[in-house]
Amino acid sequence: MDFETTLTRLRGRIDPVLRCGGGLLWAFPLAGCSGVQSALDPAGGDAWDLYWLTIVMTVGATLIFVFVTALLLYAVFAPPERRAWLGTRRTIVYGGLAFPIVTLSLLLPYGLIVMRDVDAPQPGALQIEVIGEQYWWRVRYPAEGEQAEFSTANELVIPIGRPITVSVTAADVIHSFWIPNFGGKIDMIPGRINRFNFTAERPGIYRGICAEFCGAQHARMAFDVMALEPAEFDAWRRTQAQPAPEPAIPFLARGRDLFRSGGCGSCHVVRGTEANGQLGPDLTHVGSRRTIGAGQFPNNVGTLAGWIANVQQIKPGAKMPSYGSLTGEDLRAIAGYLESLK
Numbered sequence: 001m002d003f004e005t006t007l008t009r010l011r012g013r014i015d016p017v018l019r020c021g022g023g024l025l026w027a028f029p030l031a032g033c034s035g036v037q038s039a040l041d042p043a044g045g046d047a048w049d050l051y052w053l054t055i056v057m058t059v060g061a062t063l064i065f066v067f068v069t070a071l072l073l074y075a076v077f078a079p080p081e082r083r084a085w086l087g088t089r090r091t092i093v094y095g096g097l098a099f100p101i102v103t104l105s106l107l108l109p110y111g112l113i114v115m116r117d118v119d120a121p122q123p124g125a126l127q128i129e130v131i132g133e134q135y136w137w138r139v140r141y142p143a144e145g146e147q148a149e150f151s152t153a154n155e156l157v158i159p160i161g162r163p164i165t166v167s168v169t170a171a172d173v174i175h176s177f178w179i180p181n182f183g184g185k186i187d188m189i190p191g192r193i194n195r196f197n198f199t200a201e202r203p204g205i206y207r208g209i210c211a212e213f214c215g216a217q218h219a220r221m222a223f224d225v226m227a228l229e230p231a232e233f234d235a236w237r238r239t240q241a242q243p244a245p246e247p248a249i250p251f252l253a254r255g256r257d258l259f260r261s262g263g264c265g266s267c268h269v270v271r272g273t274e275a276n277g278q279l280g281p282d283l284t285h286v287g288s289r290r291t292i293g294a295g296q297f298p299n300n301v302g303t304l305a306g307w308i309a310n311v312q313q314i315k316p317g318a319k320m321p322s323y324g325s326l327t328g329e330d331l332r333a334i335a336g337y338l339e340s341l342k
């Protein structure tokens with residue numbers, strides 16, 4: 001069988017694979033290329049450096065792989081007199097020594113420079129503290145100038161254009177703090193504080209996740225990142241520092257009373273009321289959050305009521321008991337009260 005026929009046959013076999021299987025294979029990674037939780041859709045910080053490092057490495061490695069595979073096929077299928085040059089000393093010196101030495105000598109400093117530059121702290125950064133807990137995120141904004149400190153949960157609200165330093169740690173087991181669109185991933189380790197520095201370039205809603213298995217509900221441990229215009233951020237921060245608003249109508253006041261008598265305040269803080277428990281998320285402005293349950297459900301009266309009645313069914317092992325014995329009316333009142341805490 002001569003070289004040409006072999007090639008034609010090989011092509012006949014590979015073509016359908018490339019067309020359907022190969023096509024599908026490409027679709028999978030590409031589907032992850034844009035969106036609110038993608039390292040391939042940088043929105044600021046080191047994400048750009050990491051993005052280009054990834055592209056250069058992937059494209060480079062693909063080209064070299066294709067080239068070496070082509071040489072291999074040639075070495076196997078070409079007639080002996082045509083492939084004789086493959087075995088010469090020159091090919092080995094240039095292809096086997098010079099080429100890898102040059103390529104790797106360029107890639108190594110490139111990687112080292114990216115590593116040196118990423119995660120550099122910036123002066124005047126906004127400080128935020130995040131504590132990983134099974135299975136949610138405690139978020140603290142320390143006092144700054146006139147602005148009083150306050151806590152929230154499962155939500156990182158940041159201004160665009162200003163450097164941010166997030167100091168992370170964990171309360172129980174190791175978690176990992178990762179916002180793919182902003183680069184770096186950083187471990188949250190009990191008893192240790194790690195820092196993550198970035199600047200958001202464009203406004204938007206992004207999704208952060210826990211990237212280290214931390215227990216049964218690890219996969220249901222996400223958070224929202226809201227990058228706002230600076231003025232919007234300042235307004236948000238002023239509102240969050242306020243105590244919870246008083247219930248405006250009797251139905252909501254009833255919700256607050258049920259919240260009190262149900263013992264919710266032994267685990268949750270609602271600033272401005274006597275609820276000051278430290279075990280669960282701060283609920284002072286829970287109604288202003290986009291999602292509940294660490295990024296699991298959109299935030300509205302229905303999902304809040306469902307959460308309170310069934311938390312152990314929808315997030316088994318979460319450190320909050322289900323309140324299945326509350327009547328529908330009572331559930332609506334508590335959920336309505338929480339929803340009104342904007």
Ligand SMILES: [Cu+2]
Pocket residue numbers: 132133135174175176210211212213214218221
């Ligand atoms: Cu976790």
